[in-house]
Amino acid sequence: MNTHQRELSATIDPVKLDRLAEVAVRVGLNLQAGQDLFLTAPVAALPLVRRIAEHAYKAGAGLVTPILSDEEVTLARYRFGPDASFDKAATWLYDGVAKAFAANTARLAIVGDNPMLLAGEDPAKVSRASKANSIAYQPALEKIAGFDINWNIVAYPSTAWAKQVFPNEPEDIAVAKLAEAIFAASRVDKEGAVAAWEAHNATLRRRYDWLNGERFASLHFTGPGTDLMVGLADGHQWQGGASPAKNGVVCNPNIPTEEVFTTPHARRVEGHVSSTKPLSYQGSLIDQIQVRFEAGRIVEAKAVRGEEVLNKVLDTDEGARRLGEVALVPHSSPISKGGILFYNTLFDENASCHIALGQCYSKCFVDGASLTPEQIAAQGGNKSFIHIDWMIGSGEVDIDGVRDDGSRVPVFRKGEWA
Ligand code: ZN
Ligand code: ZN
Numbered sequence: 001m002n003t004h005q006r007e008l009s010a011t012i013d014p015v016k017l018d019r020l021a022e023v024a025v026r027v028g029l030n031l032q033a034g035q036d037l038f039l040t041a042p043v044a045a046l047p048l049v050r051r052i053a054e055h056a057y058k059a060g061a062g063l064v065t066p067i068l069s070d071e072e073v074t075l076a077r078y079r080f081g082p083d084a085s086f087d088k089a090a091t092w093l094y095d096g097v098a099k100a101f102a103a104n105t106a107r108l109a110i111v112g113d114n115p116m117l118l119a120g121e122d123p124a125k126v127s128r129a130s131k132a133n134s135i136a137y138q139p140a141l142e143k144i145a146g147f148d149i150n151w152n153i154v155a156y157p158s159t160a161w162a163k164q165v166f167p168n169e170p171e172d173i174a175v176a177k178l179a180e181a182i183f184a185a186s187r188v189d190k191e192g193a194v195a196a197w198e199a200h201n202a203t204l205r206r207r208y209d210w211l212n213g214e215r216f217a218s219l220h221f222t223g224p225g226t227d228l229m230v231g232l233a234d235g236h237q238w239q240g241g242a243s244p245a246k247n248g249v250v251c252n253p254n255i256p257t258e259e260v261f262t263t264p265h266a267r268r269v270e271g272h273v274s275s276t277k278p279l280s281y282q283g284s285l286i287d288q289i290q291v292r293f294e295a296g297r298i299v300e301a302k303a304v305r306g307e308e309v310l311n312k313v314l315d316t317d318e319g320a321r322r323l324g325e326v327a328l329v330p331h332s333s334p335i336s337k338g339g340i341l342f343y344n345t346l347f348d349e350n351a352s353c354h355i356a357l358g359q360c361y362s363k364c365f366v367d368g369a370s371l372t373p374e375q376i377a378a379q380g381g382n383k384s385f386i387h388i389d390w391m392i393g394s395g396e397v398d399i400d401g402v403r404d405d406g407s408r409v410p411v412f413r414k415g416e417w418a
């Protein structure tokens with residue numbers, strides 16, 4: 001962190017920042033006494049890293065181990081690295097991370113990197129580096145996707161991200177505004193944040209309990225540029241808010257979160273769908289996506305911006321063209337109401353209904369923890385190196401739940417729970 005960033009971090013309310021750290025540790029992770037914590041963050045987020053370390057040790061953490069990333073170091077690779085660099089990844093590090101997860105270490109990620117950091121770099125290099133990284137990360141990612149341990153993601157307003165969200169404001173105002181938006185969305189803008197999260201988790205639970213009772217065979221999305229039938233996986237289970245990891249710890253993986261979500265059937269998605277918000281993917285912006293599905297597979301993909309990146313992503317592996325998640329978020333969610341495009345999936349996915357390309361969550365199956373990967377695949381669960389959420393909801397989208405016998409139940413009307 002340089003002097004400039006330190007000055008800007010002075011514009012961030014320290015009381016709310018501390019509350020965010022407390023919510024991350026107590027609600028997001030529900031860190032257990034004696035449990036170790038592995039955390040990653042951009043260098044700019046150091047003030048939050050320090051608050052989190054304090055709350056973690058107060059909660060009885062065994063050992064807190066942070067790893068910080070720096071934008072200048074990332075860019076140096078693209079500017080000066082040899083060609084062979086772009087097929088490399090820190091496999092040794094990820095192997096250690098997977099080992100730590102196997103030993104019940106909790107995982108916290110602070111996001112807030114510049115969403116456009118790699119926008120000017122060679123898309124082929126970006127995609128090679130990302131693929132190498134995904135492959136190296138796979139053993140650790142499987143433990144996160146399989147929900148073996150309690151994990152959490154929170155955000156910190158770095159300068160470059162704040163300037164992307166509020167381009168017309170000077171840096172200090174942009175950082176202060178993004179900080180307030182993050183605090184409001186993360187429900188730490190008022191006192192009693194931990195209790196507010198308990199109430200919010202109860203609301204989400206009522207919604208997914210209803211969906212689990214209905215056992216829809218598919219969801220039919222209709223709206224401008226969208227007529228999409230999303231078959232749901234056999235034995236799918238809806239989730240949202242707090243849920244128990246396989247290590248028995250009930251945690252909130254995402255702060256904020258407004259979604260209830262489940263696993264679509266990888267081979268039963270038909271029709272076409274248009275994105276309703278731009279997707280910021282590893283430094284590139286992909287906007288106005290239009291795709292067509294046949295038997296669960298994307299057979300046609302267009303985007304007004306970032307089409308090349310989109311098509312490279314879809315070619316990552318066989319599962320990258322199929323869905324691994326479908327999620328419902330009312331258009332009136334606090335994040336949507338704020339009207340801010342965050343250029344960050346953690347926030348933007350909670351402003352809108354969305355689908356995700358790639359890997360499914362095994363916890364979104366009835367008795368998911370006891371199913372083998374083969375059983376999950378047989379029930380329609382998708383497998384891929386990627387998991388990328390993009391937004392398809394708006395105030396104009398209707399959703400019907402379709403039962404096995406073809407009868408329909410309104411689920412959403414004009415972007416709200418029906
Ligand atoms: Zn989601
Ligand atoms: Zn997702």
